[in-house]
Amino acid sequence: MIIILKKTAKQEEINELTKRLTDKGVIVSPVIGETMTILGLVGDTSKVSMDSIQQHHIVERVLKVQEPYKKANRKFHPDDTVVEIDGQRIGNGYFGVIAGPCSVEGEEQIISIAQRAKAAGANFLRGGAFKPRTSPYSFQGLELEGLRLLKLAKEATGLPIVTELMSTKFVDEFEADVDLIQIGARNMQNFDLLKEVGKTKTPVLLKRGLSATYEEWLMSAEYIMSEGNENVILCERGIRTFETETRNTLDIQAVPVIQKLSHLPIIIDPSHAGGSAYLVPSMSKSAVMSGANGLMVEIHHDPENAWSDGQQCLNPNEFDELMAVVKQLIAIEGKHLDAVK
Template sequence: MVIVLRPNTSKEDINKIKNKMESLGCAVSETIGENRSILGLVGDTSKIDPGIIESNRNVEKVLFVQEPYKKANRLFHPGNSVIKIGDQTIGGDKLAIIAGPCSVESEDQITSIAQDIKQAGAGFLRGGAYKPRTSPYSFQGLKMEGLELLKIAKEKTGLPIVSELMSADVLDSFLEYVDVIQIGARNMQNFDLLKKVGKTNKPILLKRGMSSTIEELLMSAEYIMAEGNENVILCERGIRTFESFTRNTLDLSAIPAIKRKSHLPVIIDPSHATGLWWMVEPLAKAAIVTGADGLIIEVHNDPANAKCDGQQSITPQRFAKLMETLKKIAEIENKTI
């Protein structure tokens, strides 16, 4: 951590800051410039709240050297984390392909889609039972009934289930019915929920908030890991920018960025990122060659009549064709599907 002081800060005021930093366990070295002095801090600064330093009126700004996360940091865990889900894994040489509808709508719908995607080679079934919708008047999901239907689909296909948890109220049911708990983009900084899932040992699929930086995503992972649950899978699903052609802007550079900074696996959601079914294929391919550990893709057997997000869902037929292409791409990357 580097502290830049305001011009003309007195020797006495500098010493006060140095003493405070030393009391927090840091060694401090001072560089005196013509206009501004700077203090370099050595030691573990990851647990120092920078606001505590910036609140000093003689401090112009605080510059970060060390990342503020520890458990998610590759520096202290050089190898890639591989998360186990039943006999499947996410994070190794086998790409994790998660597919399924935005919402569970009926037994027929979810089992039919599950069977189709399984046949095409998907490894996991996604399906929303509790749905975060911008409007209170939109379909909010089948809730518990949805979880029951996912269970049936799992029994028929063997596919592990990925579903979004919106409230700790139903965490127990999720622990029973679901194999990977998804924390959605809108709840990425719902710290209470993060702590609660951090106390379980269930794998967590943590989606990047639509205006969250990569560092904030890693800090939210740190919340879960700090409670003891290190089974965290990160997911980039588009960030909010000025461009409105796509619903969000898929930030594929987040993949190499996260890979450099963290050991956690990263998957990509091209469906929510673009909101456009015809962009799913090119961006799914792009994710794989950029180094993603997997994909989460919306598949619906009747998109035009889907209860939500039909415009970003592809049909099982198109999904099967995409899987063929992805297998070729994976080979070039020395990965399998």
């Protein structure tokens, strides 16, 4: 941390502030120049509040030089994390493909889609049981019945289950039945929920909030990891910008940036990012070549009649076509897509 002092700061005031800081265990190195005086803070600055120092009457500005995340930080964990999810792996050289419908709608629907997803090469099944809907009047998901149907689809195909948890009330059910617990964009800073999944051992797929910075996103991962669960996979799913032609703007730069800042795997959800099926193939291919560790794609056997988000679903044939190219690109990137037996 670096503290720029006001020009009017007197020596005794500087001494007083310095003492206050060294009392908190940091080492303070002053830089005294003609046009500015700086205090450089080294050592463990975690107990020093930037806000509080900013408020001090001789302080002009406080600048942060270290990232506030520790467990998610690549600096302290140089090797890529590989997350194991019921036998499948995501991270480093292992690419994951998660596919399935927006909502679980019924037994036949979810099983048949799971079979097509698997046949095309996906190694995870997604399907919404609890749905975060902007409107209280919209379909809210089949809830626990949806979870039961996902398990049937897993029995039929062997694909591990990815589904969203919205409430701390159902943590136990999810820990028992779900292979990769999704925390949705709207709950990225639902700290209560983050802490609870942090106490489980189940891998967590943490979606980026609609207007979350990279640092906030990693701090949310830190919430989960600081409770003991270090199996976190990040998912970029589009951010909110001024553009209205697409639902959100896919921030593809998130992939190389996050991989520089953190050791955690990062995957791309092109379906929610753009909100339109026609964008999914090109964005999926871009995602692989950006270096992402996986993809999450919405597919539906009959998009026109999907209960939610049909406009962004590929049908199984379109998904087959896409996967043919995706596999080729994964190979160019030197990564592996494990098949589920």
